[in-house]
Amino acid sequence: MTRVGLSTSSVYPESTAHAFAHAASIGYDAVEVMVGIDALSQQTSAVQQLSEHHGVPISAVHAPCLLFTQRVWGTEPWGKLERSAEMAEAVGARTVVVHPPFRWQKEYARDFVNGIAALENSTGIMFAVENMYPWRATKKRGAEMYLPGWDPSAEPYANTTIDLSHAAIAGSDVIEMAERLGPRLRHVHLTDGSGSAKDEHLVPGRGVMNAAAFLRHIAAAGFDGEIVVEINTRKCSDAEEREADLRASLEFAREHFTVGPVGG
Numbered sequence: 001m002t003r004v005g006l007s008t009s010s011v012y013p014e015s016t017a018h019a020f021a022h023a024a025s026i027g028y029d030a031v032e033v034m035v036g037i038d039a040l041s042q043q044t045s046a047v048q049q050l051s052e053h054h055g056v057p058i059s060a061v062h063a064p065c066l067l068f069t070q071r072v073w074g075t076e077p078w079g080k081l082e083r084s085a086e087m088a089e090a091v092g093a094r095t096v097v098v099h100p101p102f103r104w105q106k107e108y109a110r111d112f113v114n115g116i117a118a119l120e121n122s123t124g125i126m127f128a129v130e131n132m133y134p135w136r137a138t139k140k141r142g143a144e145m146y147l148p149g150w151d152p153s154a155e156p157y158a159n160t161t162i163d164l165s166h167a168a169i170a171g172s173d174v175i176e177m178a179e180r181l182g183p184r185l186r187h188v189h190l191t192d193g194s195g196s197a198k199d200e201h202l203v204p205g206r207g208v209m210n211a212a213a214f215l216r217h218i219a220a221a222g223f224d225g226e227i228v229v230e231i232n233t234r235k236c237s238d239a240e241e242r243e244a245d246l247r248a249s250l251e252f253a254r255e256h257f258t259v260g261p262v263g264g
Contacts, residue, residue, distance in 0.1 A: 168193025
């Protein structure tokens with residue numbers, strides 16, 4: 001049964017501990033741990049204790065591959081992925097979410113596709129490579145900042161992630177991307193975007209990505225991976241508004257991840 005989880009990044013600037021508390025109180029099925037600058041997120045024992053304390057399992061570990069986490073767990077990218085897999089195994093998660101390399105990480109990028117396959121084979125953990133986007137200041141001009149590319153459907157990864165906010169920036173049709181990926185789609189970051197050049201991570205349904213139709217599509221296709229709400233709540237005025245957005249996102253996922261007519 002597909003679970004709806006909460007990414008710990010969804011409560012920033014609150015902490016990883018707050019994310020588990022929100023997930024438990026609202027009724028999320030699981031938590032995805034974004035390994036980041038919050039010291040708790042970097043400690044396997046700490047996130048395991050949070051999971052046990054709140055009675056919420058950990059569905060995935062997001063490797064520290066963002067620009068602002070370049071020095072978390074060192075600077076060697078393969079070491080970061082190995083450590084992410086170790087955390088995932090220790091906490092009972094079956095997935096590590098990873099971004100493709102930046103263009104300046106040429107050596108890492110050169111062996112990325114085969115290296116990911118080798119890691120999956122050696123660890124037994126799925127490394128679900130996430131779709132990214134061209135970096136652009138306007139809708140018309142962009143720069144390719146990822147190698148071997150920002151669209152995981154163009155590469156032979158065994159496991160992949162679709163993020164709807166990233167797809168909004170790229171102008172990607174997420175239903176078409178899901179069709180190209182087929183059973184290789186194992187993970188979803190449920191969010192939304194307006195199509196601007198910013199990575200907005202809106203509450204699903206508040207953007208232009210037709211997230212409801214996407215959820216119905218993957219449900220009809222037999223998706224049995226993890227759905228994780230990954231939204232931006234930094235602009236919320238208080239804890240009540242943040243909790244309302246987290247609750248609305250969970251209700252949206254459960255309402256629309258159902259077999260029925262696609263559209264609307």
